[in-house]
Amino acid sequence: MSDCIFCKIARGEIPAKVVRKSPDAVAFHDLTPQAPVHVLVIPTKHFAAVRDAAGVADSEAALGKLLVFAAEVATELGLDQGGYRIVTNTGPDAGQSVHHLHLHLLGGRRLGWPPG
């Protein structure tokens, strides 16, 4: 989508601190980190949220790849031993503010549960 901020980051039109990039996904540091490590992992293909992947051709494979890609980034950032959380906010109750599907990869400190 032309006016989507994360599509622009995926295309390299807006600067971001990119950790890892593949043809299908980009991982970059969140602008407002909520933990010592806070990386966003996005598919290059635009989905507004995870619910929008339902019924889309090949979305199961795309989202499976995205999760594995996020785990590889976590390993690369040294999070395996301490552990980490991967979460995706969907819709207003979850506080989704950017409407391009993204996984938050959070780590580097003890994370509270349940989340707020």
Ligand code: 5GP
């Ligand atoms: P959401 O609230 O939709 O789950 O998460 C959106 C996230 O995107 C927030 O954590 C916010 O800090 C981050 N964010 C919003 N705009 C930008 C941006 O232009 N660059 C980066 N790196 N992160 C952004």
Ligand code: ZN
């Ligand atoms: Zn987008």
